[in-house]
Amino acid sequence: MSTSKSYYKPLNISSVFRPGLFENRVAIVTGGATGIGKGITKELLFLGCTVVIASRKADRLADGAEEIRNWLANTGQRATLHVVQCNVRNEDEVKKLISTTVQKFGKLDFLINNGGGQFLSPTADIRLKGWNAVVETNLTGTFLLCREAYNQWMKEHGGTIVNMAMDMWKGYPYMGHSGAARAGVVNLTKTLGVEWAQSNVRVNAVAPGSSIVSPTAAANYGNVSIFDGVGENIPMKRTGTVEEVCSAVCFLLSPGAAFITGETIRIDGGHSYYITPNFRLPDSKPTDVYSWQSKFDADAAKGPQSKL
């Protein structure tokens, strides 16, 4: 894979949230061993949360967990990371993921339905098996996790759920299956936000633009060069970072979002709102990036939050 643009840097975290924010909290992050999910896992651990990561592939989980544990040790923070193999398309495995977590850690405060994905294809060429695989992964999997988290724990004790959507607001050529599934996730998020409010369960989502640079996302589409030139058509004139998704997720999980439910936050530099055909984006400099290596990081390193 080409890395000529130096897209990837190791994540040395310096969260904008206060240390200990999620102490005594227990979270499940699906797809938590790679890409965006790994970033969410790191930030939650850094903030004191116990995290269970869950996905299909044992080797990916093991490699991701080892990297995360080594990284956490270097931050000087202590938190518990646990691994469970689970295909979110399998109802029994989903039930077991939730029950194992509740049994082992005594509760479940947060569910982050990050695991998902798709393949590129003209819609006319998608076979039914491929359509079903993508819809079951992204929509049905999210439904199953939400339902089991609610029925097994959150209905009686409250909790917070964050789902994963995408920039499908204007449709998504070559990702018709995933666009339809994620639109379903946005709608389900609204419904559950209303139905479960009485149980003190908040349900929200994030919708990253097709511009969040993660090595696994690039690998899934063949090469990191898929992100080359993407920034030019984004009002903020750049691609996004994994950290910019993680901080939105952490905000939605935090008490600061206590009155927000059913909502989907777009994290796309304004891309999905850039629809006026006769308004051409002027040439301009890229906006400031938030990453755990950015100048924000340098600023944070001066303050009491720094663990670097």
Ligand SMILES: CCCCCCCCCCC/C=C/C(=O)SCCNC(=O)CCNC(=O)[C@H](O)C(C)(C)COP(=O)(O)OP(=O)(O)OC[C@H]1O[C@@H](n2cnc3c(N)ncnc32)[C@H](O)[C@@H]1OP(=O)(O)O
């Ligand atoms: C022209 C526009 C170009 C724009 C390019 C922009 C790209 C921007 C990308 C940036 C945005 C990133 C968004 C992301 O979501 S990043 C996350 C990336 N990660 C993943 O997608 C990983 C998860 N994906 C998968 O695991 C699989 O894609 C899948 C969801 C299908 C699940 O796989 P599973 O292992 O369960 O299923 P199978 O592999 O057995 O396949 C089942 C059937 O699915 C069809 N299929 C699968 N892959 C393909 C393919 N590459 N092409 C066509 N069809 C495919 C197929 O029918 C499979 O069954 P058969 O093999 O029996 O036919």
Ligand SMILES: NC(=O)C1=CN([C@@H]2O[C@H](COP(=O)(O)OP(=O)(O)OC[C@H]3O[C@@H](n4cnc5c(N)ncnc54)[C@H](OP(=O)(O)O)[C@@H]3O)[C@@H](O)[C@H]2O)C=CC1
């Ligand atoms: N990067 C981007 O620009 C964007 C990403 N997204 C979405 O964000 C999420 C994270 O993506 P990103 O980190 O970039 O890419 P990754 O490929 O790194 O993340 C996908 C994760 O989902 C897991 N996963 C896939 N299918 C299943 C399944 N059936 N059951 C359990 N886990 C599964 C994978 O683990 P394993 O293979 O072990 O199962 C992997 O850890 C995905 O839902 C993605 O579609 C949305 C918009 C843009």
